[in-house]
Amino acid sequence: MGTAAVEHRPSRLRADASRNRERIVAAARDALVESGPDTPLDEIARRAGVGNATLYRNFADRRELFRTVTLSVLDQAARRGEASMAEEPDAFTALERFAHESAAARIGAQCTLLCMFDPREDAELNTARERLTGVVATLLDRARAAGQLRDDVGPGDLLVALAQLTRPLPGTGCPSIDHYASRHLQVFLDGLRAPARSTLPGTAATLEGLRRES
Template sequence: MQRGAVAVADRAGRAAGGVSRPRADAVRNRERILGAAREVFVEQGAAAPFDEIARRAGVGNATLYRHFPDRATLVHHVVLYVMDRVTVHAEEALAQEPDAFAALCRFTHAAADERIGALCPMLSDDFDRDHPELLAARTALEEATENLVTAGRRSKLLRDDIAVGDLLVALSQLSRPLPGFGCLDLDSFVHRHLQLFLDGLRAPSHSQLPGRPVTLEDLRQHRAAPPM
């Protein structure tokens, strides 16, 4: 079982009282629901019908409600699901790519495919941004992304006047669907513009950036920032 699926199983076990890990079919159903909900929320917003989510997941409404009894619970777990998967992409990219800049590019494009830029619009005023599970997932993602940026700067492949916050803000903005355009074709639009941004991060730099590098602490001080 991949790490993302393990996280889903562990959370499902805690929701059931923590006595045992749920059956494999229950984990698969849960992952299908979360994946379908992510796509439907990107296309239609967090108020999308549960019927459509169940249909795309290939499960009955009863199964959906058994795992996620209300909308707030489902949104909470979709956010965790995406963050866990993006963290895995960061760790795998750094471990497997031949150089640090290639790892950064791989991670950025993979994170866009996970629809991470669509998380911010999903977070309503009553979303619990300080939930312990969310804080733990955010910390893991921040550390994994920080490791990528640090490796890039140490290798001299990444310009030295940027910080991890610059990457996360750009990723969030460039991978977010534009209002009125529905769900964009990531292959023809988002990935093209992400690569333009990434090329601007290469060292040596050809311009001087205004302001100062955006740090994780800068992001934490602004509650409207991405949940990363």
């Protein structure tokens, strides 16, 4: 066997292993949205199209897997927000794009995940969380400064809505959830536009408030 063939095989194996890991993380994220954190790991492996041995080769236990999913959800959401602001000249369009892309990526998993970990005890998780919350706050600040966003909503309001709208109804698989989430999210976003047509009860959900409750 030539040297080139020997070098090619490890590279291919690493690529296969990386794809398996990505499939496991994606499957775990979807399972969390649909069934919650008690989903059996063998069900996650089945969804990912890998064997149980492959799952445990990548993740020692449930906590390690879900921590990786948490980091993935936070990182991808922050990237979407940053890209929206960089590529959309209109502030509210950037906000809408971030919201719809996050809903399509089923960010509802984040709500469950935030209750499983305390970012204050994990520097990497805390950094990822602060990055996302900063991006969301900036998206809203830009839209508000442009006179496009009502004054009585906060970043927490948007994150709670995204989490709720991307979770299926209890007791249903709801295979059309993505379709309905997109429709209902647009209704919600239209309600964020200025001028406000109603007075909201209570106060705006803040990121600090959500942190205390999680």
